[in-house]
Amino acid sequence: MCAEPGHYKPLDAPVGPEPVAMVPVVQLYARDVPGLAFPAGTDLLQILWCPLVHEDDQYAANPRLLWRSTELTAAGTAAGEPPRPHTVEEDYLPRPCTVSPTAAVEYPNGDLPEELADLLDERFDDLKEKQGYCYFEVATTQQSKVGGYPGWTQPPDWPHCAGCGTRMEHLLSVTATEPGMGRWLPLDDRDPRQGISAAPSWQAEADPAALDTFGHDMCLGDLGGMYFFVCRACPGTPYTHRYDC
Template sequence: MARHTPPRPVDVEKLFPELAPLRRETVRLHPRAGEPTCRDSSVGGPLLWPAEEAWPLCPEHEGSPMVPVVQIYRAAVPDIVPFPEGCDLLQVLWCPRKHGGGRWVVPEVRWREAGAVGEVLSAPPSPAEYWENYVPRPCVVHPERVTEYPHWDLDDDLWDELEFRFLDLDQETGWDHQSHLSTAPGTKLVGYPGWSQDPRWPDCAVCGRRMEHLLTVESTEGDALSRRTWTPVEDIDVRYEGPGLVLGDLGGVYLFECHTCPGRPFAYRFDCP
C-alpha cells in the first residue's frame, strides 16, 4: 500500500518566502514490517549480495559480521536519489554492537549493479553478539517523495530574521516550524537530515568539500508532536510495526557522501534528542 503524507497545514512558502529557495525533496521510506526478499527494496531485509564477495565485517570487533539495514533499488525511488553511473542498487549495513566514543553503530555503504550479481549469497554470516535494538526488523518500504524545509540548517542571519515569526505562528495556530513544517521525520533518502541538535555536516577527507546527505535511519517515524502532521493518511489511527530500532535515546544515524571524489567516500553522524 502506498503512503501519502498530508500537505503541510499552512502554506510555508507564503508565510516564509525566505524558505522557498531552500526547499529540498526527500524520499520517505515508510518501512513497515513484512517479508521482503533480496529482490525487494527493504529496511532490515535480505540483501542481493554476490556469493563470491566477502561479507562486511566490523573493523573494531575482531571481524564481527555486519547486518543489513537498508537496500534500495533505483527503480523504486524517484530520480532525486543520486545513484552513481552504472549502479542501480544501494546497500547499507552496520555493526550492531556498541562502539567506543559515543558511537552506536559502524556503517558500511555499497553501490552496485543488480544485473551484474550472479549467484546470490543465501546465508550471510550473523554476529555472535549484538545489541538487539540495533538490528532492524525486516520491513518492506513505501517510498514517497515529499518537500521539506530547513530548521536547524538555517544560517544564523536567516534564523535571526525568522525566529520570532516562527514563534508567532506557533502561538497563533499551534503549528511549530520544527516539528510540523520543516524536515520530514523517519528513515529517508536525501533532503535534510532530521537534526534534533545543531548540525554537524562532515567534510570529505579527500577533497575537503562538504558532503551531501544520503540517508537518515531513525528510531521512529516521528515523536508525539511531529506525528500530528507527518503521519501518512493511510496510517492515521492505525497501529503498525516498523523496524523496531532504538538508537541512543530514540535518535538517528545520518549517512553522508561526496559526489565529487571517486568511489563516493562516505561519513556518518549520530544525533539524539
Template structure:
C-alpha cells in the first residue's frame, strides 16, 4: 500500500528567503504490520544474515537494579500482543463480550510475574533492515546495498538502548541464517519491534526551531509573515507561529532516514565523529510513534485517526522509555567510524 504525507499547509519559503537553502530530503518509512522476509526491507523482520557470520551479542553490563519493571521473554511478549488483538476483535464484534476469557486471565497472571533476569552476554534483536533499492541510505559505503540495525533489549544510560549497524552487499549472502538466537528476556516490551513491511516516501524537511539562527527565528515569530503566506491560525489550531513551525513544517515524526536531526527536548549539540571529528549526519530515526496530537498534520492521508484499538500511529509497537525517539548518526567520511545516537 502507498502512504502519502499531506501537502504542507503553506509554502515554507514564503516565510523567509533564509529557509530555501536549508531544505533536505528525508524518507519516511511508513512501517505497517506485515510478514516480511529476509529479502524485504522491514522493521523487526528477519535479517539477510550470513549463516557463517557470528550473530552479534551485547556484553553488558545489564544491572537489574536499573530496570523499571519485570522482564519478559520475546515469546511471552508476542503472546501478549496476540491475546490483546483477540480481545479487541471480540469486543468490536460484541460490546457485551467478556473483556478476558479464563485462559486469557491465566496468561495475564503468568505474564505479570515476569521471567528471571538474564545474566551474561545478550544476543541483539533485529530493529531494521533497509535495502538501497527501496530506501535512500545516507553515507552508504561503496559496494554495499543493505543496512541492518540491531539493538540490545536492555537500557544503557542516556542513549538507550545500545545499537549496532551493519552494512553489506546482499548478493554476497548466499546461505542465510535461519534461526538467529534471541534474548532469554528483554527489559522492556517496547524493545521488541513488531514485524512491519515498509512503504517508503520521500519528503522535504527543514531544521527545527532550535537549529535556526536568531534572525530566522525572529522572522518566524512575525505573524504578518504567516498571514501573508496563507496560514489560518483558527482553522489549524496552532497556539503560536513557533509551535506551528515545530509541529507542521519542520521535521517529520516517525521512522525515517536522512533529513534533519530533531531536537525536541534539548538544545542542538555538535555531533563530531569520535574517530575523526567530522560532523555526523542523520542516518536512521527509530520512533515510538508515527505521529501524535502535536504532529497530527503529518498523518498519512490513507490512515485513520489514532483513537482506535489498533492504533495506526504505533505500528511497530516500539516504545523507547515512554515515547522517546532514537536517532542514529553516521560519519560521512568513513563507514568504519563509530556511529552516534541521540534520544529525544
C-alpha cells in the first residue's frame, strides 16, 4: 500500500488520507530469464508501483522492487482477490499481459560516446542509404527489457550507489514503446493470422489494430520509461530508478 500524503491524480479531486493499493507491473521468474543474476535465496523479481503522480518522485508513479522466493511467496499467499487501488492515473495502470522473453543484442543509443558517434557517422549514413534503416532502428532496443542499455528519451542520467559510490547497473526498463515501435516484436507474439509480419524481428511490421492488443498499454509520458538500477556490491542489493518522458 502507498500511504504517501502528496500523491494525486491530475485534474481530479484530492485522493484523501486512505492508502492506495500498489499495482503489479513486472513479475519475472529466474527460470525465464537465465541471464539475470538473482540474489542468493531468491528466484522471483517483482516490481509494483503506486498508480498516482508523486511530485517528489520525478512526477511519476512511485515504484518498489522486490526480490523474493517463490517457495516463501506461495506459502504466504492469501486467499481471495488482491487489494485494488480505489483511484488511479490511467497512464500508470498496466493492462494484464504476459512477457515473451526474447534475446536481442543491442548497442548504446544515448550512451554512445560522442567521439565514437562522430567517427561512425559516415557508416551510419551509408547504412541508412543502402538498407533504409538507421542505427537507432537496427542496433538499439527500445521496448521493455532486462539488461542492455536504458532507452533514454532525455540525456542519460546514470545513478551512483549511495553506499559505495560506484555507478549502478541497469537492471531493467519498463518503457512506453511497447510493442509497436523500435526494433523488434517478441517472437511469440508475431502471428501472421493476427496481422503480424514474419519478417526478421527488427523489420517486423504489423497492423496497428493487432498491435493494440499487445503489451501493458501504459503511456509513460511522451514515449518515456522507468529505468531500474541496482548495486550488486553492497549488501541487500540496493536499487533506485530514473524516469524520463
